Amino acid sequence: MQWLLDPFLDSVTMQRALGAGTLAAIACGLVGTWVVLRGMTFIGDALAHGVLPGLAIATIVGFSPTIGAFLSAGVMVGGISLVGRRARLNEDAAIGLLFVGMLALGVLIVSRSRSFAGDLTGFLFGGITSVTRGDLVLGTVVAAATVVVVAVGYRAFLVLSFNKDAVELMGLRPKLAHVVLMVLITATVVASFKTVGTLLVFALITAPAAAAVQVVRRVPWVLVTSVLLAELSVVSGLLISWHFRLAAGAAMAVCAVGCFVVALVVSELQQLWARRSGVRPAA
Numbered sequence: 001m002q003w004l005l006d007p008f009l010d011s012v013t014m015q016r017a018l019g020a021g022t023l024a025a026i027a028c029g030l031v032g033t034w035v036v037l038r039g040m041t042f043i044g045d046a047l048a049h050g051v052l053p054g055l056a057i058a059t060i061v062g063f064s065p066t067i068g069a070f071l072s073a074g075v076m077v078g079g080i081s082l083v084g085r086r087a088r089l090n091e092d093a094a095i096g097l098l099f100v101g102m103l104a105l106g107v108l109i110v111s112r113s114r115s116f117a118g119d120l121t122g123f124l125f126g127g128i129t130s131v132t133r134g135d136l137v138l139g140t141v142v143a144a145a146t147v148v149v150v151a152v153g154y155r156a157f158l159v160l161s162f163n164k165d166a167v168e169l170m171g172l173r174p175k176l177a178h179v180v181l182m183v184l185i186t187a188t189v190v191a192s193f194k195t196v197g198t199l200l201v202f203a204l205i206t207a208p209a210a211a212a213v214q215v216v217r218r219v220p221w222v223l224v225t226s227v228l229l230a231e232l233s234v235v236s237g238l239l240i241s242w243h244f245r246l247a248a249g250a251a252m253a254v255c256a257v258g259c260f261v262v263a264l265v266v267s268e269l270q271q272l273w274a275r276r277s278g279v280r281p282a283a
Contacts, residue, residue, distance in 0.1 A: 021234035023139035029227030032209035050076035052106025126197030126249035207256035211263035
């Protein structure tokens, strides 16, 4: 038990890291469920990388990286819509173009910084051990807002994920629900980039939700399981980082992907057992 508890009992830095990671796990687990169910993983990945130019400009100019990230994500979303309409491209092609362009632009801007290597590493891979009180406040606001929005918009998100044609017939507003979900994805990426970085936050958004879908069927349980697996990834990653002196963000991402692999194996074993016994696997 000492191996598990001592890092969090003896180090204020690890306590803050655990707090920031837990807040990120709540937001990523909830948002990630809808990203996976709606098949929006590509746009989620693009947004995670698209905030880099805003972060870079904010750091060089000297204003809030959070504001820079939000502005950059807004440009990314608007650019995807504009390119898709004017260039006669499907959404995936527009996302791919903006994804590469924004990431490259971010690297170019960061290269103007005197501390190029350090800034770029921090943006891409995070720095959870240097989390500040302000980061915790932002994470708390985003996590709380995500819980509220997911609870209030649950019905709209659910119908939009499985039957888009029925959304308007039920008196719901699909465009508004889509915009709200995009805002949630953006806010989650911005609030979590300090924790795991813009490159790895996507793993924390998609992997726990993808794992949850493998082992449970009802959406409410998928939401809960996704959050729990995201939290397990955070705690495991921090412990691995502490004991083996490895990068915390990368360790959390690897643990999240590991959860998916384990869930996939469990799902396959359930199906194999069901086929042999003639019993339907439990939801």
